[in-house]
Amino acid sequence: MASNRNRVALIGRIGCGKTTLVQCLTHSEIHYAKTQMVTYTDNFIDTPGEFIEMPVFCRQAINVSCDAGLIVMLNSSIDTQNSASPNFVHTFNIPAIGVITKIDSPKANTKRSRNFLNYAGISKNKIFEVSALTGEGIPELVTAIHHYVDLK
Ligand SMILES: Nc1nc2c(ncn2[C@@H]2O[C@H](COP(=O)(O)OP(=O)(O)OP(=O)(O)O)[C@@H](O)[C@H]2O)c(=O)[nH]1
Ligand SMILES: [Mg+2]
Numbered sequence: 826m827a828s829n830r831n832r833v834a835l836i837g838r839i840g841c842g843k844t845t846l847v848q849c850l851t852h853s854e855i856h857y858a859k860t861q862m863v864t865y866t867d868n869f870i871d872t873p874g875e876f877i878e879m880p881v882f883c884r885q886a887i888n889v890s891c892d893a894g895l896i897v898m899l900n901s902s903i904d905t906q907n908s909a910s911p912n913f914v915h916t917f918n919i920p921a922i923g924v925i926t927k928i929d930s931p932k933a934n935t936k937r938s939r940n941f942l943n944y945a946g947i948s949k950n951k952i953f954e955v956s957a958l959t960g961e962g963i964p965e966l967v968t969a970i971h972h973y974v975d976l977k
Pocket of ligand 1: 837838839840841842843844845846857858859860861872873874875926927928929930955956957958959
C-alpha cells in the first residue's frame with residue numbers, strides 16, 4: 826500500500842485557503858479551484874472544507890489524514906466561525922501545526938484564529954501566519970514543514 830508518510834494533510838473550513846497554499850508551496854500558478862474530492866500530490870493531501878464543516882464527513886478527514894507525515898490545520902483570519910472540535914488534532918498520533926491564512930486582508934483577525942487553532946489542540950508555538958498571495962510567512966512555514974516532511 827502506498828505510504829502517505831511524506832505527505833502533508835491539509836484540513837480547514839471551506840475557502841480557508843488550503844488549495845491556494847498548496848499552489849503557493851509548490852510554486853504553481855495561483856488560481857481558484859474548489860476542491861471537489863481529496864486530492865493527492867507528491868507532498869500534499871488536500872481535503873475539501875466540507876470534511877471538517879459537516880460532521881457526517883468528519884471521519885473522512887480523519888481517514889485520509891491518519892497516516893500523513895504532518896497535519897496542517899488551517900484557519901482563515903477573516904473567518905468568524907470555527908468547525909474544529911476541541912482537541913481535534915489529537916485524534917491523530919502524528920505531528921500537527923496550525924496555519925493562519927489571508928493575513929494580507931484588512932479584515933484579518935489573527936488573535937481569533939489563534940484561539941480557534943488552540944481550541945483544536947495546536948500549541949501556541951506551532952502556529953504560523955501566512956499570506957499565499959503576498960508570500961508573507963511562507964519561508965518560515967516551509968522551514969517548519971521540513972522538520973516533518975521532505976518536500977520535493
Ligand atoms: N487575500 C487572500 N485570499 C486568499 C489567500 N489564500 C486563499 N485566498 C482566497 O480564498 C479563496 C478560497 O481559497 P481556496 O484555496 O480555494 O480555499 P480551500 O480551503 O481550498 O477551499 P475548499 O476547497 O472549498 O475547501 C480563493 O478565492 C483564494 O484566492 C490569501 O492568503 N489571501
Ligand atoms: Mg480547496
